[in-house]
Amino acid sequence: MKLEQLVNKYYRYLNENDLYIWDYISNHRKECEKLAIDQLAYKCSVSRTTVLRFAQKLSLKGYGELKVLLKLDNQKAKEDLDDVEMIRRSYQTVAENIKNMDCAEIFEKMDSARNIYIYGVGMIQSSIKREFKRLFMTAGVIIYNLSGYAEAENVLDIVDDRDLFFMISVSGENEFIIDLTKQLKIKNVPIVSITCLRDNSLSHLSDYNLYTSDTKIQCIFRNEGYDSLTTYFILMEILFLKYEHFKHKRKAEERETGKVD
Numbered sequence: 001m002k003l004e005q006l007v008n009k010y011y012r013y014l015n016e017n018d019l020y021i022w023d024y025i026s027n028h029r030k031e032c033e034k035l036a037i038d039q040l041a042y043k044c045s046v047s048r049t050t051v052l053r054f055a056q057k058l059s060l061k062g063y064g065e066l067k068v069l070l071k072l073d074n075q076k077a078k079e080d081l082d083d084v085e086m087i088r089r090s091y092q093t094v095a096e097n098i099k100n101m102d103c104a105e106i107f108e109k110m111d112s113a114r115n116i117y118i119y120g121v122g123m124i125q126s127s128i129k130r131e132f133k134r135l136f137m138t139a140g141v142i143i144y145n146l147s148g149y150a151e152a153e154n155v156l157d158i159v160d161d162r163d164l165f166f167m168i169s170v171s172g173e174n175e176f177i178i179d180l181t182k183q184l185k186i187k188n189v190p191i192v193s194i195t196c197l198r199d200n201s202l203s204h205l206s207d208y209n210l211y212t213s214d215t216k217i218q219c220i221f222r223n224e225g226y227d228s229l230t231t232y233f234i235l236m237e238i239l240f241l242k243y244e245h246f247k248h249k250r251k252a253e254e255r256e257t258g259k260v261d
Contacts, residue, residue, distance in 0.1 A: 003069050005211065006058040008203035017046050018054045025070065026199065033071045037063040087228060090213035094231045097197075097211060098238045106208050107246045109190050110141060113164035117155065119146040120168030120194075121176065128168055128194070128232045135240040139247070152180055161188040169193070172200025181205045194235070210235060 007014070007022055014022070021044050025032045032040060040063075041048045055066040110116060118129050126147070133143045143166075146152050159165070165184055169177050172195035184191055185205060193206035196213065203209045212231040 002073055002197060003058070003066070004197060004199045005209075006060075006069075007199055008209055010058055011204040013057050014054070017044075017050050018057060020044055021046065021051060021054045022199075029070060029074050033067055033074055087230075090228075090231055091234055094211070094213050094234050095238060098235050098242070101210075103239065103242050104246065106192055107243055109164050109192075109208075110243070112162075113190075114162040115159070116141065116143045116164045116166070117146055117159070118143050118166040118168065119152055119177070119180070121149075121174065122170075124170060124229060124232075125168045127229060128236070131233060132166070132236050135236055136243070139240070139244060141243075149176060152176075156180075156183055156187070159184065159187060159189050161190070163189055165189055165191045167191055167193050167202060167206065169195055169200075169202050171196065172198065172202035174202075178202060178205070194232070210239070 003025075021040070024040075024044050028043075035043070037048050037051050041051045044051070052063055055061075055063050058066070060066050060069070118132055120126070120129055129145045133145050136143055146155060165181075167177055167181055172193065178201050181191060181202060182205065190208075191206040192208040192210060193202045194210045194212070195202055197211040212235050
């Protein structure tokens with residue numbers, strides 16, 4: 001698991017010193033993979049124990065494991081890949097991450113939710129929302145696709161902790177989505193974020209995080225790039241297949257315990 005993913009996952013447990021350490025590491029990645037724990041502590045003006053606890057809060061055994069992950073991240077970042085190979089690897093990474101992720105809690109929330117909503121702004125997000133809704137409708141799961149600012153604000157009057165929200169943001173920093181998420185949190189609405197794998201505000205605020213790869217490709221025919229949507233569809237399709245497996249397993253368990261005929 002990448003360091004950004006761990007920071008997002010355990011963000012609620014990090015204090016001000018922890019966040020300062022992470023800020024220094026994320027801005028001095030190459031330097032930090034060579035620093036001893038005492039050296040990093042000196043750079044961040046904290047004790048070596050504080051650095052050690054930061055690593056442990058990320059579910060790591062210690063500072064040595066943190067450096068190993070940082071080095072692996074750095075090696076992947078510096079590889080000079082052509083666009084085709086970069087895309088292939090991003091597909092593989094997203095597929096492996098969601099395949100290995102324990103999604104049982106998300107599926108439990110989906111099954112128990114009074115209403116399920118999905119929200120995102122922009123053309124990319126619109127395509128993702130439509131496909132998400134289409135996939136899960138085949139399993140009998142009704143998902144309300146919210147569009148526009150007014151519709152999202154209006155739903156705040158009727159949602160509560162019995163509902164579930166999927167929030168889509170490529171960067172995880174859209175100002176309106178962050179504000180909407182904060183208001184949903186006040187009402188204890190469970191939130192699942194779908195973002196690129198990076199340190200971002202939406203993932204910090206959400207109860208569950210789903211990640212894609214950042215796949216912006218520079219077009220050789222024009223002086224601009226484009227964002228690949230395929231990683232989102234890979235994520236959604238495997239998530240859907242995992243949901244089907246979850247439902248099948250649940251029914252089998254109920255038959256064994258005599259809860260269904």
